[in-house]
Amino acid sequence: xxxxxxxxxxxxxxxxxxxxxxxxxxxxxxxxxxxxxxxxxxxxxxxxxxxxxxxxxxxxxxxxxxxxxxxxxxxxxxxxxxxxxxxxxxxxxxxxxxxxxxxxxxxxxxxxxxxxxxxxxxxxxxxxxxxxxxxxxxxxxxxxxxxxxxxxxxxxxxxxxxxxxxxxxxxxxxxxxxxxxxxxxxxxxxxxxxxxxxxxxxxxxxxxxxxxxxxxxxxxxxxxxxxxxxxxxxxxxxxxxxxxxxxxxxxxxxxxxxxxxxxxxxxxxxxxxxxxxxxxxxxxxxxxxxxxxxxxxxxxxxxxxxxxxxxxxxxxxxxxxxxxxxxxxxxxxxxxxxxxxxxxxxxxxxxxxxxxxxxxxxxxxxxxxxxxxxxxxx
Numbered sequence: 001x002x003x004x005x006x007x008x009x010x011x012x013x014x015x016x017x018x019x020x021x022x023x024x025x026x027x028x029x030x031x032x033x034x035x036x037x038x039x040x041x042x043x044x045x046x047x048x049x050x051x052x053x054x055x056x057x058x059x060x061x062x063x064x065x066x067x068x069x070x071x072x073x074x075x076x077x078x079x080x081x082x083x084x085x086x087x088x089x090x091x092x093x094x095x096x097x098x099x100x101x102x103x104x105x106x107x108x109x110x111x112x113x114x115x116x117x118x119x120x121x122x123x124x125x126x127x128x129x130x131x132x133x134x135x136x137x138x139x140x141x142x143x144x145x146x147x148x149x150x151x152x153x154x155x156x157x158x159x160x161x162x163x164x165x166x167x168x169x170x171x172x173x174x175x176x177x178x179x180x181x182x183x184x185x186x187x188x189x190x191x192x193x194x195x196x197x198x199x200x201x202x203x204x205x206x207x208x209x210x211x212x213x214x215x216x217x218x219x220x221x222x223x224x225x226x227x228x229x230x231x232x233x234x235x236x237x238x239x240x241x242x243x244x245x246x247x248x249x250x251x252x253x254x255x256x257x258x259x260x261x262x263x264x265x266x267x268x269x270x271x272x273x274x275x276x277x278x279x280x281x282x283x284x285x286x287x288x289x290x291x292x293x294x295x296x297x298x299x300x301x302x303x304x305x306x307x308x309x310x311x312x313x314x315x316x317x318x319x320x321x322x323x324x325x326x327x328x329x330x331x332x333x334x335x336x337x338x339x340x341x342x343x344x345x346x347x348x349x350x351x352x353x354x355x356x357x358x359x360x361x362x363x364x365x366x367x368x369x370x371x372x373x374x375x376x377x378x
Contacts, residue, residue, distance in 0.1 A: 005024050022355070074114065075132065075165060078104035089128065104216060167208065174350065191203055192321065298331065298334055302338055318345055326351055
């Protein structure tokens with residue numbers, strides 16, 4: 001049976017490329033994932049995995065020709081000041097998104113490459129973008145404003161926050177859980193998105209009121225290869241010592257975080273295995289590096305949760321999501337044990353579903369603005 005008005009959702013993350021074909025009712029018709037997606041190999045992934053090979057796969061999943069494919073939705077990490085709602089791609093939108101690539105090079109670049117590949121493959125297929133920064137538009141002025149000179153602030157240099165699509169998804173899931181328990185008071189939620197990228201969001205009655213990431217996705221918690229929050233003076237020190245800005249960018253984005261701390265791996269699961277093995281058999285420096293990385297990661301997480309709780313004036317639910325948040329039970333338990341002073345609160349695990357949210361948001365936007373077949377290159 002043919003499935004009409006299906007949506008293809010593409011999610012180019014910092015460590016993976018996920019694709020999902022969704023029916024209007026949310027049914028997953030087909031999905032796939034490739035790890036290792038980054039700016040350098042997004043085009044190769046498209047050619048080897050998707051590209052021409054995608055047409056028969058989608059046609060089979062749809063049970064009909066590709067004319068039943070209504071739209072493509074993309075996750076775009078940085079929307080800047082201008083993009084706060086789902087947006088249909090046009091040449092002007094693409095140009096504006098290209099200008100934002102330096103603010104999120106691990107994410108926006110791959111997403112734009114995929115947009116171009118899709119446009120070359122099916123030029124009349126409408127493409128939409130949803131933005132990780134959009135959910136954080138509710139941040140109060142004191143939470144989004146940096147203590148910078150006014151001239152800098154006038155340039156739009158402020159806290160944007162990221163992972164908004166998953167934080168919004170978590171907020172909606174937990175709100176339904178809260179209502180099902182008969183709770184009517186405003187929900188104070190700390191959403192923990194812990195994966196290759198990591199961020200926290202303080203959510204009060206469904207609105208983002210504080211978050212750990214800032215002007216770019218480099219700020220906040222320790223991540224897989226990103227440094228998280230550090231003293232800006234340290235960066236000035238490295239620049240004065242002769243490090244080129246391009247090299248500094250590579251080191252902070254790709255050589256820091258768990259990888260930099262351990263000297264072994266950016267994969268939390270692998271680091272856990274090394275620690276467990278080292279505790280039962282006298283290991284070398286690998287064990288010390290892995291233990292250090294986990295300890296610093298946990299310390300950063302605990303500090304962040306404390307800050308989010310302060311912004312909320314307490315917490316009712318802490319929800320864990322993302323590759324680490326969903327699967328590292330030891331980290332969850334360690335975190336809960338160290339937060340005994342903050343009790344009582346409920347702990348939930350909410351599987352990430354950015355693709356499902358993107359599909360719903362794009363469909364809602366398309367209903368308000370009827371889709372017109374457009375070649376985004378013209």
